[in-house]
Amino acid sequence: MILKASFKDRNKYLNKYNIFGIKMIKISGSDLNLRNLKRNEDFINSDVIARLSKLSTKVTEVKIGERLFSRHINRFGEIGGFVESTARVNKQAYVGPNAVIYENAWIHGGKITGHAKVHGNAEVFTDSVVCDNAEIFGYAKILQKSIISKNAIIHGHAEVKYSSITDYAEVYGKAVIEHSKICEHSKVFGEATILDSIISGHSKVFESSEVFGAKILDFSIIHRAALINGPGVVIKGNSEVVGVVSSIESLEIKNKKIV
Secondary structure, three states, X not given: OOOOOOHXXXXXXXXXXXXXXXXXXXXXXXXXXXXXXXXXXXXXHHHHHHHHHOOOOOOOEEEEOOEEEEEEEOHHHOEEEEEEOOOEEOOOOEEOOOOEEOOOOEEOOOEEOOOXXXXXXXXXXXXXXXXXXXXXXXXXXXXXXXEEOOOOEEOOOOEEEOOEEOOOOEEOOOOEEEOOEEOOOOEEOOOOEEEOOEEOOOOEEOOOOEEEOOEEXXXXXXXXXXXXXXXXXXXXXXOEEOOEEEOOOOEEEEOOEEO
């Protein structure tokens, strides 16, 4: 029913109610019992972002409901994207004209460009880049010299350092990514740790798994307390690892289960 509601109808109720404090909203005369406050917030934020995206750069401040958004002024006076009054953006940070920083996000430095969104309690630190349609939220931290691009999503309590997260990759939970690349439709979550590795091709690494210096490719699954260690290790072709794989020489595992 949400998708069928017109943009005009949604905006009418956005202006009328402080929706964050209620569990039910009305759209075109229909009651929508949302499961929890998080779904309310997701719904309202999508409308807020849509409304902000329609405003020209000549609009420097706008109030939507009870929320106030102002455009960030980048160095040398360049007009940047909208930042909610509850969020923080340090002066040295760059926010592109179509990017949005909202809720309690904190941009310490780096660049937020394209149509990227940073919200929740997420933090982005100096020398990192969040661009294209990437989204950072929850309590995620994007640390030193990381690039989050295309349609990548980082959330939960995940931490990313010196890494590239791109395509439709998703990193969440308490995962830690360092000096690695996560790409295509791969996912890293739980309490997984990835160091000096490549996770690609719809692969998943989760639970308490650790991957050091390896390549995880082609729909492979690494989980439980698996340990993958070695610069020559390549796991591919729908393989599943829940045990230990370690090698200082080249080792390719394809279509196998390692326990």
